[in-house]
Amino acid sequence: MSNMRVRESRHSPPLRGGTVSLHAVYRRVFRVAVGGFFVVYSVFTLIPLYLLFVRTFVSTKDATELWLWVPPAEEINMNAEFGNLAIYYNLDPQKVKKDFEIPASVYIKPSWTLARIGEEYGIPEEEIKRYFGPFVRYNGWLALLSHVQFFPSVGRTILLTAGGILGLNVLSILTGTALARLRRRYQMFVYNLYLFQTVIPIFLILVPQFVVVQWLLGLIPGYDSPGLVRQTGQLVMLVIMYAQGGALSTMIYTSFIATIPQELEDAAEIDGASRWQYMRYIQLPLMKIPVASLTVIALTQIWNNFLAPYVYLDAQNTTLLPLIQSYAGQYSTNFQAIYTGVFLSALPLVVIYLSFRRWFIRGVMAGAIKG
């Protein structure tokens, strides 16, 4: 920049040749500095997520050291004591016995080495190494994925999310159509009622809502005994709770439908279309944008919802997040499994977010403007 001639301010007479004003120089420096700051902040933002990924591979034994990348695989030492392995790597002795066909009544003493177990039950060394190897490396992943409730809970989470999004959109479209343009008194009353919902803290109504919901569920025949009726009832109830709508869904649809020109509706009516036909063939295809905006917001909220499943679902019928939470007991916590679970629960959302960035940004702006 030393060969650039600089004029004193943007009000000085222009110089000829490759010159810029001092102001523009300041601006360029500022831009570069801010750009650099953005890069630094981006790295800072991503560090916890990267560390989370690394920590899913760090066993309890190694956890007191700082790991900035995945620890190398450790060679299984045949003289390692079984008890230590069980503690450091969260092995379940019952499962070990079952996998090696050792009778369950046998008590494997913690001080026995792996070599001794191999000798006693005729298990070749490579097989022992092959069995315990993944535990040492992929501890958290194995513990979580082999949990009997893991895949069912993921399935339930997907089901609830899809059902909730569908129900919310369908019902909110109906509500938005009925409230569009807010001309009549009852429309305004209902609209304000929904808007109230933002400032109602959930804990204010949690207890009575629980009472109401349990009473409603109790009306279903067969609910009180554990079984399919109970499980389905609870899941359906949650979907209904997600579909009930609130301030955001109502505002998005009411304001969007109001932008559809009245002439379109009048023209359809003149052509003999019923209201229902108008809604289905003309209004619905136009609503891609609000559907997308509401879907991305609801997707994050429902998938990451912890309170409702925690309160309303039985432990055998629960979704992914409460399942992960159940690993954190009062006395012993399998942190590796927890970090793996946290990582896995966030992964789908992150992938969807990165693929549909534009929809998310539009959804955020809609939510921010909503005030």
Add this chain to the structure above:
Amino acid sequence: MGSMSAHFPVRAPTGIARRAERKLSARERRRIVEDLVLLSPQLILFLTLTVVPFFVGIPIVLTDRSNFTDPEVNYVGMENFTRIWADPSIARDYFPAVTRTARFTLLNYVMVYLFGLTLALLMYEVGFRGRFFTIVYLPRMLSGLAVGFIAVMLFAESTGSMNLLLLKLGWIREPINIKLERGTTIALPILMGWRHAGYNMALFLTGLLSISRETIEAAIVDGATYWQRLTRVYFPQMIPSFIIATVFCLTGSFQVFDMLVALGGMVGNKAAEFVSIVFFLHAFQRNRMALGLAMSLETFLPLAVIGVSLQRLQRRLAYDV
């Protein structure tokens, strides 16, 4: 997003418009019926699950109901409301929780501006950077539970990654222990600021974008420094955004729950016992349902009132332009 802006509360038509409303043709009447039919599915759900509980709560809170299947429920009047002060075993849990929550909310509020406003101003001055926005907003994809576990992962006393890193770099001399109150006071607001940075940035950015450029250019021409521009031109025109941010921060901070459960709030970690946890413990775990309900009314009803007042203030200010 449409030319219709949301009024709260929406006002009924007056005068001539109202008189003209009186005579409804058959067609209009049919349309109203259709509209009501369209409204009803979601409205019934909303009323049942959100409005009715308000009223159902009143008979419950005046009893000594311990849980849903309590066979012996007696009327105790207003006793549940005063028990929070009168009963030392409850006061011992409740009032420190209020202090912790209030302190957390305050620090959170600072972080909202530290993270959100700074980033929004920078974005405003240099132009929108899409990739940066994407990354900054990313932490919002995590659940509250995830953030709580990340807090443990980073700041546990002997195994926290951030602790180990900072100790190694020599930036701190002893670890920030997430299980102690001092640790949570420092670490949690920072994590919340990190998590909501994207949303707050978007919020303030929309506020900034609504400022008329003429006022800014006039200030520049008049020779105002940047600080003067900020305080005399930007901020006064951003007050609605500030109010929205305040409402969200206030209600959001008091309703933090998952994160605290992840920190062990339900299993005895006192540092993570905020009002939401104390309420939940009493209502659902310690079989004091009616008492828990009274607790939530005394804590969260004022919060709701403040939220509504601030929201009304913001609507009024936004239309004073």
